[in-house]
Amino acid sequence: MFQISTRLRYGLRALTYLSTNGGSGTVSLHEISKNEGISRKYLENIFKLLKKSKITRSVRGREGGYALIKKPEEIGLYEIATALEGKVSLLECIDEKGLCENSSECGVRDFWSDYQDYVKKYMLNLSLADIIEKYYKKI
Amino acid sequence: MFQISTRLRYGLRALTYLSTNGGSGTVSLHEISKNEGISRKYLENIFKLLKKSKITRSVRGREGGYALIKKPEEIGLYEIATALEGKVSLLECIDEKGLCENSSECGVRDFWSDYQDYVKKYMLNLSLADIIEKYYKKI
DNA sequence: TGATATCATATTAGAAAAGTAGGATATAAA
DNA sequence: TTTATATCCTACTTTTCTAATATGATATCA
Numbered sequence: 350m351f352q353i354s355t356r357l358r359y360g361l362r363a364l365t366y367l368s369t370n371g372g373s374g375t376v377s378l379h380e381i382s383k384n385e386g387i388s389r390k391y392l393e394n395i396f397k398l399l400k401k402s403k404i405t406r407s408v409r410g411r412e413g414g415y416a417l418i419k420k421p422e423e424i425g426l427y428e429i430a431t432a433l434e435g436k437v438s439l440l441e442c443i444d445e446k447g448l449c450e451n452s453s454e455c456g457v458r459d460f461w462s463d464y465q466d467y468v469k470k471y472m473l474n475l476s477l478a479d480i481i482e483k484y485y486k487k488i
Numbered sequence: 489m490f491q492i493s494t495r496l497r498y499g500l501r502a503l504t505y506l507s508t509n510g511g512s513g514t515v516s517l518h519e520i521s522k523n524e525g526i527s528r529k530y531l532e533n534i535f536k537l538l539k540k541s542k543i544t545r546s547v548r549g550r551e552g553g554y555a556l557i558k559k560p561e562e563i564g565l566y567e568i569a570t571a572l573e574g575k576v577s578l579l580e581c582i583d584e585k586g587l588c589e590n591s592s593e594c595g596v597r598d599f600w601s602d603y604q605d606y607v608k609k610y611m612l613n614l615s616l617a618d619i620i621e622k623y624y625k626k627i
Numbered sequence: 628t629g630a631t632a633t634c635a636t637a638t639t640a641g642a643a644a645a646g647t648a649g650g651a652t653a654t655a656a657a
Numbered sequence: 658t659t660t661a662t663a664t665c666c667t668a669c670t671t672t673t674c675t676a677a678t679a680t681g682a683t684a685t686c687a
Contacts, residue, residue: 410685456624486597549654552663
């Protein structure tokens with residue numbers, strides 16, 4: 350439960366790599382793949398999403414690669430998570446009320462809604478820089 | 489992301505129903521099914537797990553059904569969640585360190601570990617009674 | 628021109644979740 | 658004692674999602 354997807358874990362690792370090894374230029378997926386042990390093809394999928402969400406930019410062709418658009422301080426974990434996970438809909442039952450006429454769903458739904466806010470809060474308060482600072486750089 | 493499984497959502501609804509409509513006796517899955525709009529067969533799967541985790545007891549035969557073993561105040565949400573979701577392993581990569589020699593995984597792993605604790609805390613501090621009190625009974 | 632990138636689309640493989648099927652067993656009411 | 662109504666048990670199907678791969682087009686610099 351509360352499972353974090355491989356895509357998000359890999360994505361976060363790739364972004365920390367980009368932050369700490371990218372400097373001002375770009376980093377190729379080949380390099381990230383080599384150093385993080387993640388399939389280059391899979392990284393392509395991930396970075397397609399990150400680019401779409403305007404977290405990274407890309408340079409094509411030889412010597413190309415990816416770079417962060419914003420500073421790590423300005424990139425929130427929630428932003429990264431939504432970029433890679435997509436839907437935030439914890440509660441689809443909100444739309445299909447038809448089946449819940451006589452049920453206690455409404456109350457429980459509110460509960461899950463609060464739970465989601467709680468989780469969201471954690472993610473909103475953390476930037477990529479925070480994560481690197483607190484967890485990654487303590488070598 | 490952070491998706492709550494249908495099994496857990498249904499299970500929680502069924503338990504709130506049991507708490508508020510059960511009284512001192514048992515409630516049949518047929519009744520819960522009818523009032524909550526959940527397949528009786530699916531409820532069987534759920535209650536098999538709840539019984540296994542000693543959250544509910546059962547009475548077989550006619551006029552039988554399920555009842556809570558403990559008081560709602562003594563049943564924690566985390567207990568319910570683990571009963572229905574099973575494994576709590578957010579981070580399987582801890583066991584398979586082989587692939588992560590040269591990576592930044594270690595730092596990121598600590599981060600996810602903290603995240604898990606944060607989520608867990610929320611669940612540990614809530615009882616079934618709390619949920620009913622706060623969300624369900626506000627008619 | 629060639630090497631090295633991203634980009635685009637599509638497919639596959641596998642696991643997990645959601646839900647179903649059919650019958651065995653127990654029990655109280657009729 | 659029969660019958661209706663429960664849980665119990667094992668297994669199956671169906672669907673959905675994730676993870677990962679395949680193939681080739683396109684761009685760009687040395």
